[in-house]
Amino acid sequence: MSRYCRPRVFEDGRVKPDAFCLRPGEDYLSLHWLEFLGARSQADAVDQLRASMTGTGFKLGRNGCFAVLRVGQAKAVVSDIAGIELILEHMPVENDPAHSGMFGSQLHELAVATELAFLVTDDDIYPARI
Amino acid sequence: MSESQPTAEARQQVADCRAALEAVQTRDEIIAVVRRFGLERIADRLDYLIELEAEEPDQEPMDIGSLRSATEFLLRDPRMPRPGIGVGPDGMVGFDWRLQPTGIIALSFDSADLVNYAAIVPVPSGGDEHRRFSGASQRADAFDKIVPFLSQVDTH
Numbered sequence: 001m002s003r004y005c006r007p008r009v010f011e012d013g014r015v016k017p018d019a020f021c022l023r024p025g026e027d028y029l030s031l032h033w034l035e036f037l038g039a040r041s042q043a044d045a046v047d048q049l050r051a052s053m054t055g056t057g058f059k060l061g062r063n064g065c066f067a068v069l070r071v072g073q074a075k076a077v078v079s080d081i082a083g084i085e086l087i088l089e090h091m092p093v094e095n096d097p098a099h100s101g102m103f104g105s106q107l108h109e110l111a112v113a114t115e116l117a118f119l120v121t122d123d124d125i126y127p128a129r130i
Numbered sequence: 131m132s133e134s135q136p137t138a139e140a141r142q143q144v145a146d147c148r149a150a151l152e153a154v155q156t157r158d159e160i161i162a163v164v165r166r167f168g169l170e171r172i173a174d175r176l177d178y179l180i181e182l183e184a185e186e187p188d189q190e191p192m193d194i195g196s197l198r199s200a201t202e203f204l205l206r207d208p209r210m211p212r213p214g215i216g217v218g219p220d221g222m223v224g225f226d227w228r229l230q231p232t233g234i235i236a237l238s239f240d241s242a243d244l245v246n247y248a249a250i251v252p253v254p255s256g257g258d259e260h261r262r263f264s265g266a267s268q269r270a271d272a273f274d275k276i277v278p279f280l281s282q283v284d285t286h
Contacts (some may be wrong), residue, residue: 006189008182008217009224011175016216017174017236017248023219024190061185081262111264114236114248117226 001030001071001088001100002049004128007063015120017065020105027079028101033090034068036098044065046126049098056095064128067120078115110112136208143167144205151201157194160201169204171234175215190221195241197223199269206273210248211283233260235276245272251279
């Protein structure tokens, strides 16, 4: 899965925990389930994602990024450590077939967000614009 | 970081900046206090985060109360390692530090005196093991919780 991280939550090549926090009123974290794009590699999937998001009119920040996480690893870590079950739901919308939502992070939001940011490695970060 | 006491001059600088912080009314003025405190790179980052608001007008702007609280936190110790700084989707200012060999501390300042914190810190002699703690507390308590780990901050 991939989360678009705005420039305000990305600094010096590192994704901040704030990147995985909910906006006021949101009940799920909006992200993309890369497997639904059918790409041959993670990098190709992000390329497709970049194109599809731009195609929907979404403005990608010049210093933003895409952070890629492995669903199973993220769910397992958060479950083991915080006892929280994250639920990922595929929620495709027009021109955005991989759009998904992650539910369950509200209760201990910063703790979960910090775990997710900690899981992101340098190899899992792609520039939002190329 | 806390091995030696700040000098009288440093304490006076903190007191002066605290007084200045109480008197200011805008985000730019708060950032000017940060700059006056000698934290140029932090001030530059805060300026940049505010500049970004023009590019993303649909996002919550940086909350001035949160910025003031975060600045108060910085003024607690001038020797604090420079944090990473971001703005959450709710407009609250967040600090983060990466730790050596691996670890992370994250803080989020609300518009009053409350700080949400979450930390994944390496266990001494524990190999890849980490200890985790999180919660919410007053600013001074949050500082006390994280300060033992700031000597492990990855400054690269």
